[in-house]
Amino acid sequence: MNSTQNYIEIEKLYGANNYKPLDVVVEKAQGVWLYDVEGKKYLDCLSAYSAVNQGHCHPRILEAMIKQAQKVTLTSRAFRNSVLPQYYEKISKLTGFEKILPMNSGAEAVESAIKTVRKWGYQNKNIETDKAEIIVCSENFHGRTTTIISFSTDEGAKAEFGPYTPGFKIAKYGDIEELKSLITTNTVAIMLEPIQGEAGIKFPPKGYLKAIREICTDKNILMVLDEIQTGLGRTGKMFAYEHENIKPDMVTIGKALSGGFYPVSAVLASKEILGVFKPGEHGSTFGGSPLAAAVAIAALDVIVDEKLAQRSSELGEYFLEKLKTIKNPHIKEVRGLGLFIGIELDTKARPYCEKLFQQYGILVKETHENIIRVAPPLVITKEELDFAFDAIKSVFAE
Numbered sequence: 001m002n003s004t005q006n007y008i009e010i011e012k013l014y015g016a017n018n019y020k021p022l023d024v025v026v027e028k029a030q031g032v033w034l035y036d037v038e039g040k041k042y043l044d045c046l047s048a049y050s051a052v053n054q055g056h057c058h059p060r061i062l063e064a065m066i067k068q069a070q071k072v073t074l075t076s077r078a079f080r081n082s083v084l085p086q087y088y089e090k091i092s093k094l095t096g097f098e099k100i101l102p103m104n105s106g107a108e109a110v111e112s113a114i115k116t117v118r119k120w121g122y123q124n125k126n127i128e129t130d131k132a133e134i135i136v137c138s139e140n141f142h143g144r145t146t147t148i149i150s151f152s153t154d155e156g157a158k159a160e161f162g163p164y165t166p167g168f169k170i171a172k173y174g175d176i177e178e179l180k181s182l183i184t185t186n187t188v189a190i191m192l193e194p195i196q197g198e199a200g201i202k203f204p205p206k207g208y209l210k211a212i213r214e215i216c217t218d219k220n221i222l223m224v225l226d227e228i229q230t231g232l233g234r235t236g237k238m239f240a241y242e243h244e245n246i247k248p249d250m251v252t253i254g255k256a257l258s259g260g261f262y263p264v265s266a267v268l269a270s271k272e273i274l275g276v277f278k279p280g281e282h283g284s285t286f287g288g289s290p291l292a293a294a295v296a297i298a299a300l301d302v303i304v305d306e307k308l309a310q311r312s313s314e315l316g317e318y319f320l321e322k323l324k325t326i327k328n329p330h331i332k333e334v335r336g337l338g339l340f341i342g343i344e345l346d347t348k349a350r351p352y353c354e355k356l357f358q359q360y361g362i363l364v365k366e367t368h369e370n371i372i373r374v375a376p377p378l379v380i381t382k383e384e385l386d387f388a389f390d391a392i393k394s395v396f397a398e
């Protein structure tokens, strides 16, 4: 038994079986490259679902993490720490949002957003107790908690995990008329992804976000965008909503907020909206810790200083045009924005991912059976993209 098989056997023996990973056992990584336990090298074209936009083990983030870990890692919010204010200031100046609620995982940020908009609704819209409604979209992905899966339209994510949390209505993604028809006097927020990553890099029609912005302003409803995957440079802008020149009332971010070192997420909004909380009403032991704050400051600095959004925009355009030249009857569509690209097939995507992994050393993952998501770290070079392109082209030529 080789060592790869050995690791896989042990993992299967002890681990809950809630994932179906490619059989690569990674031991170390640097930038866009992953190395397995047998010393083989792979080009990462998934970026841990956009958590490592800055590339793996970025030296600047690593240094910030080590330095902070040697000083103080956690105070809990029972005491103050000296890094959190610097983090707040940095993120506010960078994004233009007045207030920040620090959490850890993406799902926690979404849960916190839900709590915030509900409370805002009761305080500002005169809604009867427990009647607040949030409109979400079909094929959404916002995380795995019991409340969040309650409004999922993915049976696999939802079945046998009930009873479900009420208070959500689901509109077809991209359908502005259906969304309008679901609004009632109890609607406090509309929450969606500006581009749906897990659904397979799905874009709403042009003008959709702008229309939602207008409806929300008009009806005093909060527009909440989940930018946990699309944000922080991935689509060629700091936030995907900037492509439509709008500003939502609230944004959730996570993933690349730590560059992959540590779970760091946040809810961003105005003073008025995040001002609904009083001490004791919400919290997190690790949220806003000095370690998380130091890591996030460095992760944000890298995105800005290395112009990763601009890189994503330029390289994404280059790569997308090349991918579109691949001719294969199974390719239905190649679409993307920045280095956030989906190749939709009329057949199962997994065999192509397996081949790219085993024969060409390219790591990509299928989403929804028939779509290949290509989203490498934003520090990737043109030459490395060409290497990925040649491999993808070869796989579709076979």
Ligand SMILES: *Cc1c(COP(=O)(O)O)cnc(C)c1O
Pocket (backbone or CB within 6 Å): 049, 104, 105, 106, 107, 108, 110, 141, 142, 143, 144, 193, 197, 198, 226, 227, 228, 229, 230, 254, 255
């Ligand atoms: C990954 C993701 C989440 C959940 O983040 P976790 O850190 O896995 O809890 C929520 N929303 C979107 C859009 C995501 O891509």
